[in-house]
Amino acid sequence: MARTESDRCPGVLAVHQAADGGLARVRVPGGLLSVTQLEVLRLASAELGDGRLELTSRGNLQIRALRPDGPRELSDRLFAAGLLPSLEHERVRNILASPLSGLDGRYDVLPVAQALDQALCARPELAALPGRFLFAVDDGRGDLTQVGADVLLQAVDDSEALLCIGALSARVTWENAVDALLAAAAAFLQVRDAQEWRIAEVADGAQRIFERLGLRPGSEQPVVGLPVTAGAHGSALAVTVPLGSLTQEQAVTLTEHAAWIRVTPWRSVVIPTVGVEPLTAVGLVTTAESPWNAVTACAGRPGCAKALADVRADARRMLPRLPRDGRRVHWSGCERRCGKPVGDFVDVLAVGNGYLVDGEPREKW
Ligand code: SF4
Structure with missing residues (x-):
């Protein structure tokens, strides 16, 4: 797919103007926040936005309904709290790490994610990565295998990890792992033809990137595990x-x-x-x-101008009556289905005069 424009993923400096005001997305590489940083974000949300902190499907946080002078004040506060270590790289610090890593006996990959973040911010040319480019560092349990990362690193043992791009993979040593992840990102910028945002959009992208890394990829597949449960x-x-x-x-x-x-x-x-x-x-x-563990919703009204319903209010109201067949349930205010889960899910779609549930009308809702 040849895109003609750069992505418009919001950040803290590049705030998206939504129907309810400015929307700032704060990257949280590896997911880790100190309690002090959480308090900074909470206060910023209360004083500059609508008081809520939204958790995104990439493990980041969003503040909505920012007042007109909010973005400048927010960036000052986040910079002081260590949440904006590089202004140039703020939208590209999309790094997931297995959230339980090091807490329940498995290999601890959080230091790898943190080292990746620091090394990423030290490479000026990688500030050109699209805001949608995603790294994932999985501790071997496979919980991040299906999050749709462009580059997945999964622990194999204490000495090796599997570097996965698309359906291809190659083993790397932990010593070389961060360099390999960054080299893959740099190679993506070199092999893309236009403004592609993801490796999957580049023809033969995985193969061409492995060639540039000097690695011979094989078909060893990463372990597939389940998301963390409450x-x-x-x-x-x-x-x-x-x-x-x-x-x-x-x-x-x-x-x-x-x-x-x-x-x-x-x-x-x-x-x-x-x-x-x-x-x-x-x-x-x-x-x-x-049942809350299986329910997600997009922003809906009033935050999104495209929304045909207040899907969050409706999801709360309908929680006791939602289908519970083991699938996740996702509520969408329009056909874009922002934030939908990976894989199979119950599709609840606002259509103006009610909802379609898996394509079937539910006007009484
Ligand atoms: S799915 Fe539609 S209504 Fe919901 S946030 Fe995305 S664009 Fe807005």
């Missing part, structure tokens, strides 16, 4: 944030009870093990049985 995991607790929309009260509770949080790409956070009562009292979800 509940206890080793020394950590996974907490689902309903619809990925963290309220002020919920954010305050997290800052009071956790020393750090890791943002996952599944609208949840991982925190050190704590008692669950304060969390559930403010509507956070700490068990895998809750």
Whole structure:
């Protein structure tokens, strides 16, 4: 696919003007936030935006409804909090790490993700990466295999990891892993013909990139695992944030009870093990049985001008009546289906006079 324009993924400096005001996306490489950084974000959301922190499907955070002078003030605050280490690279620091890595006995890849972030920001030419280009560093459990990363690094053992691009892969040593990830990103910029945003859009992109890396790819496939589920995991607790929309009260509770949080790409956070009562009292979800674990929604009205319904309000209202057949349920305000899950899901689509559920009308909703 030959695109003719660069991507318009929002950042903190390049704020998207949505129907409800400015929308800023804050990259959180590896998902890790100190409690101090979370507090900075919470206050910024309260004082400059609509008071909520949105968790995205790439493990980032968004602040909506920024007032007109909000972006400048927000960038100053985030810079002071260490959340904007490179102004040039702020939109390209899209790095996921397995959220439970190092917390339940597996190889700890968070230091690899952090080293990748630092090395990425030290390479001026990589600031030209599209804002949609995604790195994923998986600790071997396979939870990030299906997040749609352009370049996936998956732990094999203490000495090697599998570098995966599309259907091709090659083993690299941990010593060379960060260099290999950056070289793959640099090669993507060289092999793309126009303004392609993703490696999958480039003809024979994976093969051409491996050739530039001097690696002979094979067909060894990465392990496929499941996303983190709400509940206890080793020394950590996974907490689902309903619809990925963290309220002020919920954010305050997290800052009071956790020393750090890791943002996952599944609208949840991982925190050190704590008692669950304060969390559930403010509507956070700490068990895998809750239907909230399987429900997502796009922004909808009033945040998005294209939306045909307030899908978030409708999702909350309809939660007890949603189909529960094991599939995730995604509510969309229009056919773009922003934020839809990877793989099979129940498709709830606003059409103006009601909803289509998997293509069938549900006007009574
Ligand atoms: S799916 Fe449509 S309505 Fe929902 S956020 Fe995307 S563009 Fe807006």
